[in-house]
Amino acid sequence: MSELVQQLFNGLVSGSFYALLALGLSVIFGMLGVVNFAHGAFYMLGAFGAFVLLDSAGLSWRLALVIVPVALGIIGMVFERLLVARLVRLDPLYNFLLTFGVALILQDVVRLKYGVQSQPFARPTLLDGTVSLGLFDWPKYQVFVFAFSVVVSVLVWLVLARTRVGMIVRASTERPELTRALGIDVRRWVTPVFGFGIALAGLAGVLAAPMRAVNANMGADLIIVIFAVVVIGGLGSVFGSVTAGYLVGMLTAVGNLYVPAFSQSLVFVLMALVLLLRPAGLFGREEGVRT
Amino acid sequence: MIVSRVLAGRSPLARLALLVVGLVVAFGLPWWIYPPVALDVAAWALFAVALDLLLGYTGLLSFGHAAFWGTSAYATGVIAVRTGMPFYVAVLGGAVLAAVLAVPIALLSVRRTGIYFAMVTLAFAQLVYFVANQWRSMTGGENGLQGIPREAFGMDLSDSFYFYYAAIPLILIGLFVAWRVVHSPFGRVMVAIRENPARARALGYPVDRYKVQVFVISAFLAGIAGGVYAISHGFASLQEVYWTTSGKVVVMNILGGMGTLWGPVLGAGIIVVLEDYLATAGIDAVNVVTGAIFVLTVLVFRRGIWGTARHLLRRRVRAAPDPTAAEAADDARSAAVVR
Numbered sequence: 001m002s003e004l005v006q007q008l009f010n011g012l013v014s015g016s017f018y019a020l021l022a023l024g025l026s027v028i029f030g031m032l033g034v035v036n037f038a039h040g041a042f043y044m045l046g047a048f049g050a051f052v053l054l055d056s057a058g059l060s061w062r063l064a065l066v067i068v069p070v071a072l073g074i075i076g077m078v079f080e081r082l083l084v085a086r087l088v089r090l091d092p093l094y095n096f097l098l099t100f101g102v103a104l105i106l107q108d109v110v111r112l113k114y115g116v117q118s119q120p121f122a123r124p125t126l127l128d129g130t131v132s133l134g135l136f137d138w139p140k141y142q143v144f145v146f147a148f149s150v151v152v153s154v155l156v157w158l159v160l161a162r163t164r165v166g167m168i169v170r171a172s173t174e175r176p177e178l179t180r181a182l183g184i185d186v187r188r189w190v191t192p193v194f195g196f197g198i199a200l201a202g203l204a205g206v207l208a209a210p211m212r213a214v215n216a217n218m219g220a221d222l223i224i225v226i227f228a229v230v231v232i233g234g235l236g237s238v239f240g241s242v243t244a245g246y247l248v249g250m251l252t253a254v255g256n257l258y259v260p261a262f263s264q265s266l267v268f269v270l271m272a273l274v275l276l277l278r279p280a281g282l283f284g285r286e287e288g289v290r291t
Numbered sequence: 292m293i294v295s296r297v298l299a300g301r302s303p304l305a306r307l308a309l310l311v312v313g314l315v316v317a318f319g320l321p322w323w324i325y326p327p328v329a330l331d332v333a334a335w336a337l338f339a340v341a342l343d344l345l346l347g348y349t350g351l352l353s354f355g356h357a358a359f360w361g362t363s364a365y366a367t368g369v370i371a372v373r374t375g376m377p378f379y380v381a382v383l384g385g386a387v388l389a390a391v392l393a394v395p396i397a398l399l400s401v402r403r404t405g406i407y408f409a410m411v412t413l414a415f416a417q418l419v420y421f422v423a424n425q426w427r428s429m430t431g432g433e434n435g436l437q438g439i440p441r442e443a444f445g446m447d448l449s450d451s452f453y454f455y456y457a458a459i460p461l462i463l464i465g466l467f468v469a470w471r472v473v474h475s476p477f478g479r480v481m482v483a484i485r486e487n488p489a490r491a492r493a494l495g496y497p498v499d500r501y502k503v504q505v506f507v508i509s510a511f512l513a514g515i516a517g518g519v520y521a522i523s524h525g526f527a528s529l530q531e532v533y534w535t536t537s538g539k540v541v542v543m544n545i546l547g548g549m550g551t552l553w554g555p556v557l558g559a560g561i562i563v564v565l566e567d568y569l570a571t572a573g574i575d576a577v578n579v580v581t582g583a584i585f586v587l588t589v590l591v592f593r594r595g596i597w598g599t600a601r602h603l604l605r606r607r608v609r610a611a612p613d614p615t616a617a618e619a620a621d622d623a624r625s626a627a628v629v630r
Contacts (some may be wrong), residue, residue: 028629035406086590093352094589097545100538101585108578131403224417224534227410257604261425272399275411279402 002150006136007253013142014247016149017043017204021222022241023153023227024200030173030236031193033092034084036198037099040219041106042072042198044204047214048110051119059072061124061210068206069199076198077191103223111216117212152203154241160238169193173236228271234284244282309553317459317589324564326370326451327523334520339543339555340469341512346541348473348630349505350485351401354409354537355416356513358396359389360530362419363428363514364521369437371522375442382461382518383397389514390507392419397506401499408475421533435528439521451523458519470552472508481505486566512617535578544580545588548595557597 025039049068053059059067083102085095123141130137160166171179172186180186205219212218227250233244248267255263274282320329338360340586345351367385371378396415423430430436441454466499472478473506483491484498490497496552523528530536539562562581594602 035410061380063369083586083590093409094593095453096406096409097541098586099591101582101589104535104578104585108576108582111577112576142390199391221417224413224555228414228417231403231407231410231414262421265418265421265425268421271411271414275399275402 002136003047003257004254007257008250009136009138009142009146011023011250011253012146012246013249014252015246016146017222017245018226018229018249019153019242019245020149020200020207021226022203022233022245023156024197025226025230026236026238026241027156027200028194028197029230030238031190032080032084032088033170034088034095034099034194035092035227035235036197037096038079038106039099039197040221040223041207042076042201042219043205043222044110044216044219045106047121047209047212047218048114048119048203048205050200050206050209051121051214054121055119061206063076064209065203065206066247069203072202073195073199077195078193079198080150080194081188083182085190088190103220107216107220114214114216116217118215120215121209123210139181142210148207149204151277154198156200157238157242159247165189168239192288225267228267230281231271232267232274232282234281237281237283240281240283293530296401298613299562305384311610313556317463318456321452321455322525323379325567326455328563328567330451330458331457331525331567332560333459334516334523335540335543335559336556337465337469337519338460338513338540338548339343339515339559340466340514341509342540343549343552343555344469344472344481344505344509344512346487346544347552347555348478349481351404351502352406352409352541353400353412353506354534354541355396355412355414355419356509356540357532357534357536358412358416358419359393359510360517360520360536360540361423361527362392362530363389363517365423365436365526367518368436368521368527369429371439374484375440377444378442378458378522379461382515382522385518385521386511386514389513389517393507393510394503397503397510413537416532416534416537420529420534421626423532425528429527430527433529435526436462436521437526439527441522441525454523456483458523461515461519465512466552466556469506469512471509472505473547473552477501477504492593499555510580538585542585542586544595545593546584546595548601551595551597551601552596554595558595584590 012034021039021043025036027032027038028039046068049071050061050064053064054061058175079102081179084095088099101180129140131140131143158166160170168179168184168186171184172181172189176186196240202218208214208218228239229244229248232248233242235241250271251270252263255266259266293623317333320332322334323329338356342353342356363385364470365384366388367378367381370376370381370384374381381453396412399414400408400411424432426432441449473481480491480496480501483496484493484501488498491501517531521531540559543558543562545558547556548554553591562584565580566577569580592599
């Protein structure tokens with residue numbers, strides 16, 4: 001029993017990464033209709049950003065937690081302006097392929113520079129050790145990651161649901177033409193939203209650096225799991241993506257306990273079930289509303 | 292004018308000329324390039340054409356075709372290793388298994404369209420990858436399946452040059468099947484689904500069933516290609532079911548020009564030869580190159596090589612004073628298909 005609770009907690013922690021990545025992917029998709037294949041690569045860049053800042057500039061992980069997402073957000077905006085924007089009016093598949101190519105390039109460039117072995121990254125001392133909550137002693141860092149991801153997800157949700165900016169973004173997502181007709185410059189919001197989504201990926205990367213293997217391929221397989229997560233949750237649904245992220249995290253962790261050989265496959269089985277029973281995703285709306 | 296007619300694929304004579312050129316290349320290739328690379332070109336060409344049935348003609352981007360190529364590579368290998376049957380039988384067995392695997396994947400995947408279809412097929416391919424990784428007794432896990440024999444009716448096929456000629460009929464038959472599918476009433480429905488699924492449905496065609504059928508045919512042909520590849524290398528590895536393989540076959544289509552059949556063949560040739568060149572030159576940046584080709588093609592060259600050439604030449608034909616030529620050019624593809 002206690003093992004199960006431990007595993008569920010571990011699941012929530014890995015689910016935190018899924019949730020943050022799926023959130024960024026969903027926000028970008030909602031605004032631009034673009035599925036960003038390079039999302040995993042930006043996550044990897046986030047972790048490497050933290051590594052490089054610590055290794056060559058001696059900047060602490062806490063600073064990296066701020067600097068790296070901002071820097072990647074800016075890079076994301078440049079990326080959107082230079083490349084993604086050119087294809088945004090065409091079939092979304094073209095941007096899928098474009099970002100796929102970018103992901104290949106980014107991963108290979110990092111691999112050529114740093115090799116395939118993982119870079120060492122020390123856990124921040126402040127978050128070392130354990131904290132006693134309820135029945136168990138939990139590793140402090142993991143608790144922090146989970147809490148942080150929940151806070152970020154709730155903040156994003158609040159911004160989208162309660163603020164004027166969020167209202168504009170939601171309106172642009174649902175009915176771009178109508179929103180424009182109401183006198184709102186939809187295009188003005190596209191680039192910042194894209195940058196924000198990339199910043200979230202970078203944030204997840206920085207969070208991952210102290211507890212995951214930091215190497216060029218760390219985002220390569222992850223992005224496919226994230227795709228499955230957003231299909232399960234309903235792409236474009238912020239709530240659905242985040243919930244599905246934690247859900248998949250826990251499912252995989254419990255799978256680790258009972259069927260270790262197939263734990264990685266479970267997410268895809270769940271995706272198959274969702275497609276069978278609810279093709280639009282658990283929290284998604286039926287297709288056809290937007291074409 | 293001759294060249295433009297050839298590329299536009301309109302006059303029967305021009306198409307015959309193109310076919311002859313294609314066959315000459317198919318049979319002459321191992322004389323010009325290293326025979327194992329020649330067979331790689333052939334196998335990837337069939338793989339790319341198989342994907343083109345879905346991507347170019349039905350408008351469905353499958354980003355998980357490595358699942359079928361790889362499944363057949365493993366299955367072909369297992370059949371060849373364990374039964375010692377002629378490799379033709381092994382390849383056929385592998386392809387049938389790939390097609391069988393494609394049925395459930397297709398049935399689930401066609402429930403979504405567009406970008407979702409790409410993501411879902413990618414995810415299912417990753418499932419196949421994990422299974423291949425875990426099922427060590429069958430696939431050899433990370434070590435791969437080694438020592439696949441080249442066995443056929445007691446022929447000595449150890450020399451890749453001779454094996455090429457033993458295997459190329461399988462590839463050519465596969466390509467012919469793809470051509471037949473596209474130039475059939477069934478193929479017309481595929482194009483109709485690509486152009487306007489709602490209208491195709493309104494005309495009474497069961498769109499999803501057609502999609503599943505194309506998917507299964509495509510998986511079968513990808514399976515033939517994967518099986519030949521495995522026999523040729525004597526080896527099937529996890530690389531065969533990995534998503535970079537799915538991406539590679541997509542880039543071949545985009546680069547060559549999807550929806551043209553000849554384009555993916557050309558794209559496969561270019562990518563395989565380029566990778567071979569990079570490997571021999573000791574340049575360890577294959578993915579940077581592949582990625583750059585992806586980005587550039589998608590940004591500035593969306594019709595691909597074949598598609599661009601055909602488009603440019605058709606424009607020239609259209610500019611010509613002959614009004615019938617212009618008229619024919621307008622609907623060249625459909626005309627070719629109807630004929």
